[in-house]
Amino acid sequence: MRVLVAEPDCESANSLRQHMRRHGYETEIADTGAGALGSYQEYDLLILDLELPDVDGLQVCRSIRTTSDIPIIAFTSHGTELDRVLCLQAGCDDCLVKPFGFRELVARIEAIMRRIRPRAMRSRxxxxxxxxxxxxxxxxxxxxxxxxxxxxxxxxxxxxxxxxxxxxxxxxxxxxxxxxxxxxxxxxxxxxxxxxxxxxxxxxxxxxxxxxxxxxxxxxxxxxxxxx
CATH class of the missing domain: 1.10.10.10 (Winged helix-like DNA-binding domain superfamily/Winged helix DNA-binding domain)
Structure with missing residues (x-):
């Protein structure tokens, strides 16, 4: 499965990519919202930091949802209920609060893919x-x-x-x-x-x-x- 990680922090992005690849996910990095919008169509899953340097992460999600149903897992350093609600309303499938454990992320990825797999098999x-x-x-x-x-x-x-x-x-x-x-x-x-x-x-x-x-x-x- 091909995964795109939209994460502006180079150290965090590389660490996440290494973990993802060890678990068999083909993973690449986009460090801006524009980069994510320009390449997400080539991937099966988007992991999206909502705090991007150029475009608001929620807007990135809204833009993607106008044309694609790619699963999106967002993460943010703000853990209020309102932040999570806005995230889901923008079209994200799940939302994690930083810092989060990698095992939890993998579990959430697997849960989302199980849920969408019948739909994905029809649409690929x-x-x-x-x-x-x-x-x-x-x-x-x-x-x-x-x-x-x-x-x-x-x-x-x-x-x-x-x-x-x-x-x-x-x-x-x-x-x-x-x-x-x-x-x-x-x-x-x-x-x-x-x-x-x-x-x-x-x-x-x-x-x-x-x-x-x-x-x-x-x-x-x-x-x-x-x-x-």
Whole structure:
């Protein structure tokens, strides 16, 4: 299982990563909220310090919950009932008060994963007609033949395919898939070109422009299977 730890304190983060890896968890560190928002989609679990240097941890959780049901365990140095309530209301699955024991953390991880495993097993593979997207292996198959895609091409395709009825603007795709913050909502020509290039490459690899539909004046949506 892949775990992302969002922890700004380098010593604490490295210690937690070492403990997690000893217990068989593939663990990486993000030391900012922006880093967590930019990479959480590649992981199965997020352990989130609510006291991040750039973005409020509760806001990080709220932002993730708009597009993902990844399990989130938050931890904070504030142990009041209100803090725990706000944490859960923001979308966290559990909340720990620092300092906490590593055994307790592992027990809570196991409890959460037991609870969500049936849901996760249903959702880890996306299928749309002949197109299959394996989120665990990060592989794409079309008519049972693997389509070789880059990391960002996979992220873009699975993001669109996971919400096939939604039209996403280029700004939304840059924020959700690339994790980029766009000052004032401005989308520069270079950024727009990056998205258009990835869309074009995916269409070529999938053999049809109908898998990703351009909605003029708005952005893109997943095309479904009726055209293929």
């Amino acid at each position: 593979r996306l299928s749309h007609g002949p197109l299959h997207i394996d989120r665990d292996r990060r592989e794409v198959y079309l008519h049972d033949t693997q389509v070789k895609v880059t990391r960002k091409e996979f992220d873009l395709l699975q993001f669109l395919a996971s919400q096939p009825t939604t039209v996403f603007s280029r700004e939304q795709l840059m924020t959700e898939v690339w994790g980029a913050s766009l000052p004032g909502g401005a989308l520069g020509s270079n950024i727009a070109r990056t998205i258009d290039t990835h869309v074009g490459t995916l269409r070529n690899k999938l053999g049809s422009s109908e898998w990703i539909i351009t909605v003029r004046g708005v952005g893109f949506r997943f095309g479904g299977v009726q055209q293929c």
